[in-house]
Amino acid sequence: MWKLIIVEDEPLVRRTIVGRINWQEHGFELVGEAGNGQEALELMKSYNPDLIITDIVMPLMDGIELLKEARTGGWDCRFLMLTCMNDFEFARQALDYGASGYLLKLSMDVKSLETALYKIKRELESRAEVRELQEKQSLYRYRDLYRSLWDHFYLREGRHPGLEDEMVAMPSFSLQHVFFCAFLHDNVEYCMEQARKIGFLGSDAMSGPSEWSTFTLDGITTVFGWSDRTMAWKAPVFGESDTSYAAVYAKPFSASELGKVWFEALLMLDRCWHDGRTGLVSVDARFGQPMASSAVIGHKVSSSTSHPFSALSWSHERELLLIFEQSKVEACKTILDLLWNEMKDLSIPVTFVKETTVRLDRLFARIVNHPGLPSAELTVAASSQRLKELFWQRIERYLQHKAASEEELTDHEEINKIIRFIRQNYDENITLKSMARYVAMEEHYVSRLFKSKVGENLINYVQHYRVEKAKVFLAESDLSVSDVGCSVGFSNDNYFIKIFKRVTGITPSVYRKRMESQEEPQHI
Structure with missing residues (x-):
């Protein structure tokens, strides 16, 4: 239903217009009536209507001034002007300011009103299609930005991870204020629902033009909200949300700071993931100790490694690979524990731990001629401990497959x-x-x-x-x-x-x- 407000200073005429046709049959819902432009403006702030049917000549604020205010205020609603025989100059001005049309009050009948509504419905449908296309373009635009930032956080070219001088340049979006909540969860619908529960979405403080988007990778989903204005913010109280997963939120801030703030939130999620913490925390909070990841960022990286953190654990990886080949089950478990403890002590980012695990999992499957198992359950593991448990189950399965496939070569x-x-x-x-x-x-x-x-x-x-x-x-x-x-x-x-x-x-x-x-x- 398209939302409709009727503005007319004469109560009898207004009631006649309201009762002239069945508005809902034509796709419109009457959400308010006003006796002048000032009253209509207040209703517009509350309902954000799609169509205003308004008289031109009214006290306090006439229809032309109401139309001007609407355009100045950024409302993209349609206007259908009502005029008398001698108001044609006003009607012409209304059309100049973008009104969709006008009707003569004295000769307005059901047919002329329906014809005008049909034309306006076509305009609204066309506007909706354009907005949908713009939203899709905006979604891709934001996703490109998120991916660029993500790749810059976790550089794959032998350089240190983090934010460097050549930080990804922020595009000049029209919406220059952003807030987000990052979850250790891969289900977008779940994250949006949790965001609503903690008051992140849909609060009065966040009303106004905004765009929403999400980015999910390696079991981390971030819900972003963009706005064109600075907003008041009342941070949710810890415990309000019954989140069974870790989540880090950031109150509204300038979009130019997105890279730094988001990176800090991801570092906090890394710590939550390694420690098995759940619940909601602000990006401004700390766990009582410096971020261990900052120490990792300064680690010297070997040029022969495939990513910046691989040198930190490759000695254990090599041992694990060798003893797996030799089917030494208990030794495999010991080395896996050492590898996991090292990554936890250094707060290796979640994305790298999962990359390492998936890579080793595929390698082990190839070694024993196993078709391999889907990697999805590894990449969405919500904690370090859970990932290790899943990985060990796979190692045992591969070793069992290896033992079953090895035949005795002799009878001696x-x-x-x-x-x-x-x-x-x-x-x-x-x-x-x-x-x-x-x-x-x-x-x-x-x-x-x-x-x-x-x-x-x-x-x-x-x-x-x-x-x-x-x-x-x-x-x-x-x-x-x-x-x-x-x-x-x-x-x-x-x-x-x-x-x-x-x-x-x-x-x-x-x-x-x-x-x-x-x-x-x-x-x-």
């Missing part, structure tokens, strides 16, 4: 025992002598028995197995060739390259380049 118990030892400890110094001692058998007998059951001698088997594991690391990780060789048990680089080339026909570096080229999309 001691040889199978040696094979299992090699698979779990291929990075160690393995010799014929050490394996003979391991199964309490004589060396020459073990050598002949192993070759007869497996088809190759023990040392060749170890080298081939190490090369196969090296191929996985070369294709799926960022480890240097030297680190790959060390990780799979080769004593030095030259020996690793020599054996790798003997087995595959190419060097480790050439193998890696070939694997990378195979992953590149084919352009037609």
